[in-house]
Amino acid sequence: xxxxxxxxxxxxxxxxxxxxxxxxxxxxxxxxxxxxxxxxxxxxxxxxxxxxxxxxxxxxxxxxxxxxxxxxxxxxxxxxxxxxxxxxxxxxxxxxxxxxxxxxxxxxxxxxxxxxxxxxxxxxxxxxxxxxxxxxxxxxxxxxxxxxxxxxxxxxxxxxxxxxxxxxxxxxxxxxxxxxxxxxxxxxxxxxx
Amino acid sequence: xxxxxxxxxxxxxxxxxxxxxxxxxxxxxxxxxxxxxxxxxxxxxxxxxxxxxxxxxxxxxxxxxxxxxxxxxxxxxxxxxxxxxxxxxxxxxxxxxxxxxxxxxxxxxxxxxxxxxxxxxxxxxxxxxxxxxxxxxxxxxxxxxxxxxxxxxxxxxxxxxxxxxxxxxxxxxxxxxxxxxxxxxxxxxxxxxxxxxxxxxxxxxxxxxxxxxxxxxxxxxxxxxxxxxxxxxxxxxxxxxxxxxxxxxxxxxxxxxxxxxxxxxxxxxxxxxxxxxxxxxxxxxxxxxxxxxxxxxxxxxxxxxxxxxxxxxxxxxxxxxxxxxxxxxxxxxxxxxxxxxxxxxxxxxxxxxxxxxxxxxxxxxxxxxxxxxxxxxxxxxxxxxxxxxxxxxxxxxxxxxxxxxxxxxxxxxxxxxxxxxxxxxxxxxxxxxxxxxxxxxxxxxxxxxxxxxxxxxxxxxxxxxxxxxxxx
Numbered sequence: 205x206x207x208x209x210x211x212x213x214x215x216x217x218x219x220x221x222x223x224x225x226x227x228x229x230x231x232x233x234x235x236x237x238x239x240x241x242x243x244x245x246x247x248x249x250x251x252x253x254x255x256x257x258x259x260x261x262x263x264x265x266x267x268x269x270x271x272x273x274x275x276x277x278x279x280x281x282x283x284x285x286x287x288x289x290x291x292x293x294x295x296x297x298x299x300x301x302x303x304x305x306x307x308x309x310x311x312x313x314x315x316x317x318x319x320x321x322x323x324x325x326x327x328x329x330x331x332x333x334x335x336x337x338x339x340x341x342x343x344x345x346x347x348x349x350x351x352x353x354x355x356x357x358x359x360x361x362x363x364x365x366x367x368x369x370x371x372x373x374x375x376x377x378x379x380x381x382x383x384x385x386x387x388x389x390x391x392x393x394x395x396x397x
Numbered sequence: 398x399x400x401x402x403x404x405x406x407x408x409x410x411x412x413x414x415x416x417x418x419x420x421x422x423x424x425x426x427x428x429x430x431x432x433x434x435x436x437x438x439x440x441x442x443x444x445x446x447x448x449x450x451x452x453x454x455x456x457x458x459x460x461x462x463x464x465x466x467x468x469x470x471x472x473x474x475x476x477x478x479x480x481x482x483x484x485x486x487x488x489x490x491x492x493x494x495x496x497x498x499x500x501x502x503x504x505x506x507x508x509x510x511x512x513x514x515x516x517x518x519x520x521x522x523x524x525x526x527x528x529x530x531x532x533x534x535x536x537x538x539x540x541x542x543x544x545x546x547x548x549x550x551x552x553x554x555x556x557x558x559x560x561x562x563x564x565x566x567x568x569x570x571x572x573x574x575x576x577x578x579x580x581x582x583x584x585x586x587x588x589x590x591x592x593x594x595x596x597x598x599x600x601x602x603x604x605x606x607x608x609x610x611x612x613x614x615x616x617x618x619x620x621x622x623x624x625x626x627x628x629x630x631x632x633x634x635x636x637x638x639x640x641x642x643x644x645x646x647x648x649x650x651x652x653x654x655x656x657x658x659x660x661x662x663x664x665x666x667x668x669x670x671x672x673x674x675x676x677x678x679x680x681x682x683x684x685x686x687x688x689x690x691x692x693x694x695x696x697x698x699x700x701x702x703x704x705x706x707x708x709x710x711x712x713x714x715x716x717x718x719x720x721x722x723x724x725x726x727x728x729x730x731x732x733x734x735x736x737x738x739x740x741x742x743x744x745x746x747x748x749x750x751x752x753x754x755x756x757x758x759x760x761x762x763x764x765x766x767x768x769x770x771x772x773x774x775x776x777x778x779x780x781x782x783x784x785x786x787x788x789x790x791x792x793x794x795x796x797x798x799x800x801x802x803x804x805x806x807x808x809x810x811x812x813x814x815x816x817x818x819x820x821x822x823x824x825x826x827x828x829x830x831x832x833x834x835x836x837x838x839x840x841x842x843x844x845x846x847x848x849x850x851x852x853x854x855x856x857x858x859x860x861x862x863x864x865x866x867x868x869x
Contacts, residue, residue, distance in 0.1 A: 308568075311590045318574045318584075341461035348511070348523040351414070352530055355504045358418075358497045359534035363548075365495065 208248055215241040228274045232267060239263045251329040398457045403466040405449065406442040406474050407510055413438020414503045421496040432489055435499035439482045439506070446474040458516060462577050465516040468862035469714075473513025473641045476717055480634035481506035483725040483840070486833030487732045488626035495538060501531035502630060509638035515645060517576040518566045525562065525606065528638050529555050535627040536619055543738065547622025554605070554615045562602025568595030578650035588657075596651065596658065603646070607639035609699060610669040613692045617680075620688035621739065628684055629728035632691050633721040640698050640717060647702060648710055655705040662703035663793055669696030670800030677807035683731060683740045686807060687724070690766060693804055694720050700781050700797060704788035710863040712780035715856060719773025719848050723765040726841030729834050730759050735827020744825075748815040751825055756815050758838055763812055765845045767805040773848030780856075 218241060221234035239262045246255035288294075327333035338346050401408065413434060420431040449471055456467035484502050508527030515521045533555065537548020570576055572592035573584045584592075605612040620628045647658060673692030680686040698720075701713025731740055733755065749756040765772035778801060785793035848855060 308594060311594055312568075312571070315572075315589055315591050342519075344460040344463055345519055345523060348520070348527055351411075351504055351507065352523075352527055354414075354418075355501060355527070355531045355534065358501055358504075359530070362495050362497050362501070362534050362538050363540075 208245065211241050211244045211248070215245070229271065232270045232274055235270070236263055236267050239267070249329075250324065253329055253331050253334050398455075398466070400459045403449070403457050403459060404464070405445040406471075406478075407507065409441040409445055410438055410478075410503055410507050410510065413441065414500060414507065417500050417503060421500060426496060429489070431496060432485060432499050435503050436482060436485050438503060439478050439485065442510075443475065443478045443482075446471050446478070462579065463517045463520045464511070464514045466514055468858075468864070469641070469645070470510075470514035472714065472858065472862040473637065474510050476637045476721060477506050477509040477513070477634055479725070479840070480509075480630055480637065480721060483633070483729070483837045484626050484630040486837050487629055487725075487729055488624070489833040490829075490831055498535070498538070501535050505529075505531040505535070505630070506634065509634050512638040512642045513645075515642055516578050518570060519576060521642060521646065522559075522563060522566060524638070524642065525602070526559065528635065529559070529606070532627070532631060532635065535630070536623040538627070539622070539624050541738065543622035544624075545622075547619045550615050551619045558602045558605035558612070561598050561605075565595045565598025565600070565602060568592075569599060571595070578646070581650040582652060588654075593657065599646070600643075600658070600661075603639055603643050604665065606635060607643065607698070608636070608692050608695045609665050610672050610692065610696070611665075613669070613673070613695075616692055617685045617688040620684045620691075621682055623684075625684070625728055625732045625740075628687070629725060629732075632687060632728070633724045636691065636695060636698070637717055637721065640695075640702075640713060643699075644702050644710055644713060648705065652705075659703055659705045662699055663790060666696045666699035666703050666793060667796040669693065669699060670796050671696075671803070674800045674803035674807060677804065678810075680807070681741050681743075683742065683745075683811065686742075686811070687727065690804060690807060691724075693800055694766075696800065697778065697781055697797060700785055700793050703793065704784050704790055706784065706788050707863065708780075708787050709784040711856075711859050712777070712784040714863050715780055715852075715859045716777035718855065718859075719765055719777045719845060722841045722844035722848070723762045723772075723774060725837055726758065726762040726845065727766070729837040729841065730755055730762070733828060733830055733834050734825065735829060737827065742811050742814045745811055745814045746817045748825065750818065752828065758842060759815070760812055761842060761845060763808040765849070767808045768801050771846070771849045773845045773852070775849055776852045777848075 215238050218234045218237035222231045222238065225231040225234055239258060243255040243258040243263070246252075246258060325333065327336065417431045417435045417438065420428075420434050424430045449466075450468070456465055458465055481502055485499055488498055488502075505528055508524050508529075508531075511520060512524040512528065515524055533548060533552045536551045537544050568591055569581075572589050572595055573581055575581065575584065601612065605615075608616045620631065623631065647655075647662075651658065670693055673689050673694075673696055677686055677689035677693060680689055694716075698713050698716055701709040701711075701716065703709070734740055734744065737744070748759070761772065765774035768774045768778040778797065782794050782797055785791075785797060
């Protein structure tokens with residue numbers, strides 16, 4: 205119990221750091237801290253596979269991507285914040301969300317949920333157990349997430365189309381009915397142009 | 398019943414998603430094959446739904462009690478598939494510039510269909526996300542400033558509301574110890590503050606999707622920036638999905654604790670009806686006007702949930718149909734006015750003289766929105782009024798009437814503009830009518846007038862489908 209409280213405080217502190225840090229790199233590093241403390245929480249709840257996946261996928265892969273983007277986008281740029289429309293809204297929002305958090309914490313401590321005294325199912329938390337769940341009774345959730353990922357991939361295609369298609373669009377809007385100009389046709393034949 | 402029978406509409410739509418994607422890949426840019434496949438998939442889903450309806454359907458649970466198929470979910474399927482089909486038809490020529498449009502519409506429709514048959518908390522969240530993710534993309538698919546603003550606003554606010562929803566669901570699970578709505582019914586009478594907190598956060602997430610007043614800020618901007626056919630989908634489909642999951646969660650999962658959540662929703666409904674219709678009054682952009690009026694209609698829908706009776710559930714479910722038909726009709730006329738960035742009230746000037754038929758249809762749909770007799774909107778509002786009065790909630794009834802009057806003012810402004818003669822050149826230059834528009838208009842007109850003149854058969858069907866909970 206004490207361990208969970210310590211890790212929870214770490215996680216909350218790190219997530220506050222993500223929001224309040226001035227530099228994007230610092231935010232990203234705070235996020236690593238948050239992810240690692242979440243992984244510790246999973247470990248304490250005997251979900252070893254989730255903990256390992258959390259570290260490998262989030263702290264390993266996604267954070268590297270984040271840092272890469274941060275260095276690419278903000279290199280040599282001095283970020284100046286725009287003036288706010290509502291002065292002091294961040295402070296008010298922070299105080300209010302802190303209040304809500306305290307209320308929830310008090311509620312959770314005062315009125316805990318029902319204690320489930322069932323023994324852990326076999327293979328709980330490891331790869332076998334996860335696989336049996338995901339490819340057994342929970343397969344429909346896996347399908348839904350697969351569909352979500354497909355729509356995310358399609359979204360990338362729509363919002364950031366390949367250069368060839370962008371050229372076609374530009375040609376379409378310039379000359380609605382006429383045939384594609386020889387230049388674009390040539391570029392198309394050559395590939396990306 | 399086997400899953401392959403009970404979930405046949407969803408399977409058909411799912412398979413047509415994949416086939417449409419393949420068609421979009423292998424056919425050259427601008428081919429209509431993918432739209433045809435998507436349309437056939439939608440009609441196939443509709444056929445399978447009607448086929449299931451004629452069989453004696455008993456509520457059946459699938460996939461470890463995560464999905465329910467009953468008359469309620471079948472009725473939702475019909476609504477969603479009408480929305481998806483009309484969106485495909487309205488975007489037939491305008492959205493040709495990107496090939497993924499039909500695929501994204503179908504994915505979002507699949508999410509809405511699954512929201513009709515949600516039976517546990519995980520499918521609730523996944524359904525909301527499958528619904529929303531394609532819409533974020535579709536909203537920003539016009540690459541201009543307004544489109545980008547719409548997409549980013551929708552994405553950020555939607556992500557926040559999803560986070561709040563997820564937190565609420567986690568608290569619900571922690572307080573109740575179960576994920577299934579069926580088991581909620583037995584624990585939900587315990588007055589646990591943690592359960593109440595979880596329910597409150599869950600409701601915030603769902604009411605955001607429905608566009609209820611404290612959480613309505615995104616609607617006008619997103620509607621304005623999205624392509625018109627996508628706005629049509631959001632105005633009809635998203636409202637259907639959010640309203641039916643709200644009804645299912647509260648009237649089925651939490652039917653014992655109605656006195657706790659009923660008054661909250663009642664006050665929100667009152668606020669939404671007044672504020673939404675009031676803000677619709679000064680709008681000049683037609684899409685913004687429909688956005689604010691959609692907020693007002695969401696308030697009307699919320700009456701049916703808030704009164705927490707079988708009559709209320711039926712009234713809400715019925716109201717979705719005339720509202721949606723009026724939406725698809727009105728948006729069909731808007732898309733016929735050409736591929737403009739924004740359509741203002743001034744653009745309608747002289748329409749009654751130049752395009753009398755389209756003007757007449759527009760008047761019918763506007764009357765249905767406003768609730769004039771002999772249109773479906775009137776019958777829907779009548780049932781909602783009846784539900785509010787039967788539940789001894791005169792405040793809701795007064796709010797409904799007041800909101801209707803305010804809305805009438807908002808809907809009469811474009812009609813007034815149509816009868817003004819326009820000086821100089823015509824505003825209706827980009828006027829184009831495709832066969833898709835005609836099909837949508839015919840369906841919307843028959844539905845709107847039919848529901849207004851002879852609503853009995855549909856009322857009977859709605860009565861069957863709203864019987865999913867054990868209030869009586």
